[in-house]
Amino acid sequence: MADEVILLDYWPSAFGMRTRIALEEKNIKFEHREQDLFNKSQILLEMNPVHKKIPVLIHNGKPVCESLIQVEYIDETWPGGNSLLPSDPYQRAQAKFWGDFIDKKVSGPTWVLWGGKGEEQEAGKKEFIEVLKTLETELGDKAYFGGETFGYVDIALIGFYCWFDAYEKFANFSIEAECPKVIAWAKRCLKRESVAKSLPDPDKITKYVPELKKRLGME
Template structure:
């Protein structure tokens, strides 16, 4: 059994990437120290721990650092392998899980950032792309309970934090996720019945208000 001593997470409350790690740690029953970061004034510990990107999340375990959320989640799964696995045992299914988790990483976050574009044609193009992304993920989910079938796993951990953004999608782009991808919304509700998810996810309206504040500063939007 892996040691739970010296486990610390450097994190930020609104980060979907940090939420992934919190969910994985909770699923494994790992006790850890949580350090909330101020991203406008990063701590010396964060800068020292992640000298490459100087960003959260960072997992510190037995004085060793791991960063990038999907890497951290897979590290947690391998280190605490005596607990319920987040990755399937079959090599092909593991490859599929890694692919779709990476797809979420590359597509959902990037497309969301473009929903804030001030030009309507750019915003509309991002909205149409997001609909395609959600519908493709819905096809991948199918009629399964989770993306891993009956088992909550890597793709669920990777994607579910972004469900807190669905309210934001509707407010800034008039994108009603339930109308275009109802199975994704049903899946999100099932995931939120898990204690690990319910405790990690931020309130959608609070996230929206925070992102509005950030975008106002970055883009000068009212």
């Protein structure tokens, strides 16, 4: 029997993009079920009763929650195709360290870039650039975070790239001027079919931000 793979997702989610990319890297066919986060569906509440968040990966009826856990699950469940995590325990631990760093540090200060104002937004810009510079140092002169091969840490970060246009326009700054290596890395990632297929057009996100702010009661 063929695997049934369903992804409960929300198109602008940088977390959902991780899981989409991982599935594409493994050539796994999946059904994308777009969710309305302002009116949560019965299936989302049933499949992720603890956090009630997307993305949820449903594999043969069983849910896996949290995007980086999903990426690892996909890598372990479908070991054929491209390996997403290194096999060496030390290299795996380093990849997980940077995935965790991105979870803790990148996503936090970003809402303030498109949704904040004044001093709070200025502080957010400074924090965001510092975090990207830390990642740039880790990237160094490598093609991808893991070296020559696209993998877990790249997947953890790349989804945020299609929000950069919105960050820059709403917070009035240039990310490329501050972190050119991160931009060069992102462009390299976008040449992969898995990434190009999974990331929405940055312009679509920028145009969506005013609607999102309205729905969140931020305007």
